[in-house]
Amino acid sequence: MTKPDDQKISAALAKATCALLGATAIVPVQAEEESKWDFNTALLYYGEDNDRVQDLSVSLLARRNLLDDRSITLGMTVDALTGATPHGAIRQPVAQTFTRPSGNAAYTVPANNLPLDDTFKDTRVALTASWQQPLGRLYQFNVGASASKEYDYLHLGLNAIIARDFNQRNTTVSAGFAFAADSFDPVGGAPTPLTSMLDVGDLSNRQGSQDKDIVDFVFGVTQVVSRNLILQANYSFSDASGYLNDPYKILSVVDGVSGDTVTRTPPPGVEGPSHEYLFESRPDQRTKHGLYGQAKYYMNGKVLDVSYRYMTDDWEIDSHTVDLRLRFPMGDTKFLEPHLRYYTQSEADFYQPSIVDGAPLPTYATNDYRLGNFDAITAGVKFGWQTRNGNDMSVRLELYQQRGSIPADSLIGNQVGYVQYPDLDAVIAQFSYRFGS
Amino acid sequence: MKIMVTLGLLAVLSGCSSMGVEPWDRDILAKEEMQLTTDPIEAATDDHIYFSKEASSGGRGFGGGGCGCN
Numbered sequence: 001m002t003k004p005d006d007q008k009i010s011a012a013l014a015k016a017t018c019a020l021l022g023a024t025a026i027v028p029v030q031a032e033e034e035s036k037w038d039f040n041t042a043l044l045y046y047g048e049d050n051d052r053v054q055d056l057s058v059s060l061l062a063r064r065n066l067l068d069d070r071s072i073t074l075g076m077t078v079d080a081l082t083g084a085t086p087h088g089a090i091r092q093p094v095a096q097t098f099t100r101p102s103g104n105a106a107y108t109v110p111a112n113n114l115p116l117d118d119t120f121k122d123t124r125v126a127l128t129a130s131w132q133q134p135l136g137r138l139y140q141f142n143v144g145a146s147a148s149k150e151y152d153y154l155h156l157g158l159n160a161i162i163a164r165d166f167n168q169r170n171t172t173v174s175a176g177f178a179f180a181a182d183s184f185d186p187v188g189g190a191p192t193p194l195t196s197m198l199d200v201g202d203l204s205n206r207q208g209s210q211d212k213d214i215v216d217f218v219f220g221v222t223q224v225v226s227r228n229l230i231l232q233a234n235y236s237f238s239d240a241s242g243y244l245n246d247p248y249k250i251l252s253v254v255d256g257v258s259g260d261t262v263t264r265t266p267p268p269g270v271e272g273p274s275h276e277y278l279f280e281s282r283p284d285q286r287t288k289h290g291l292y293g294q295a296k297y298y299m300n301g302k303v304l305d306v307s308y309r310y311m312t313d314d315w316e317i318d319s320h321t322v323d324l325r326l327r328f329p330m331g332d333t334k335f336l337e338p339h340l341r342y343y344t345q346s347e348a349d350f351y352q353p354s355i356v357d358g359a360p361l362p363t364y365a366t367n368d369y370r371l372g373n374f375d376a377i378t379a380g381v382k383f384g385w386q387t388r389n390g391n392d393m394s395v396r397l398e399l400y401q402q403r404g405s406i407p408a409d410s411l412i413g414n415q416v417g418y419v420q421y422p423d424l425d426a427v428i429a430q431f432s433y434r435f436g437s
Numbered sequence: 438m439k440i441m442v443t444l445g446l447l448a449v450l451s452g453c454s455s456m457g458v459e460p461w462d463r464d465i466l467a468k469e470e471m472q473l474t475t476d477p478i479e480a481a482t483d484d485h486i487y488f489s490k491e492a493s494s495g496g497r498g499f500g501g502g503g504c505g506c507n
Contacts, residue, residue, distance in 0.1 A: 059478045061477055167456075170458065226456070296472075345492050400486075
């Protein structure tokens, strides 16, 4: 009598032998369940207007299904980033000079221009790996690891998810956990929060590299409602602790009446800031809670994908996100999918455009526009088709727009009508190709 | 607290047990375009873009870390 295990072993041995002999294997029955690698690849361009951030990114995600519903997934993304980004100083009717983050040079922003840090240039490599397998008849287990490296940043993470099916697999309950240990090694060293931007060559307020840890939990329920409707609901919890500042963000120190930035003069023969600026300061702890719901509905070939997310955190940032996709089939091998996303957030409780000279310093302050009050809209379309050999290709083009506002009561004197939220327009273009070996 | 969570979970599950389809009625749900995440790279790319431009992240999955951009 031959047991199934013996059959597997003998099939594997037969394959190995054939491989060694260079012969074409006679594929055993069991091996037919084993598919080859499935590759998802993508090329992305992300570009902001006014010479702000540009990103060119290449991604590869390879998945292999193994016997007994087990699978392995490996991913890699390489990003090349350039461009300028607002660093938090407010516009002035005169030119402003800043010390670069490295501390060894200075640059000048013309009068009436939004100050941008134009030294932004980075390459990021991110790797992911995950393993999925059933545990018994009703459980699925997934464990993964992630790592990414930029010039000044290192991320290392682990995650695990367990899911159980109920009700003839119509209901799936899942619980996930992730832990990340990241470290920041800013150019020139991390500045001490709320200390001044110093003259070129003076690194006396810089510290070494900084760490942060992030713990995430996600609990979810997926429910098949009918033959053409599936729902998902998640609750997520995230806790970040450690260094949560952006070491390159600053605030202008302003006169309490005019609102103009206070000037300073560097010592003779030394380059340095023309005005007073302080490095930002954020709490070293942040706890976020999120609720997420998604519905996928099949309507005569068309697929509606709707999701909503609510997030709130102890920095007093609340956000709402609505995402809509509608996929129209075009014949059997093509589709068109318009996409609309709306996002809105309130500002952090320590968000302020500037710091008043002579007043007691706040414990926390930032003018990072990403912690401000803004709405964002993404609108785009994706076109997908199948190639003659059965592989999938798609292109998508989207426009992303941020429009923000600064609370009127936080603007002082001349800042009213002059200091504005740095609105953003960006293009997202992506080409994807999926093929199997 | 534990009892309440367990009771809540049981209530949800018993409510859900009246929904769903028989295993042989899963033809549409099995389609690729009906998966909750149809394009994993696009989903990851979007998560990364919005993580670096907005204050909220995650929700659909894990939201933390991985980039010095925020």
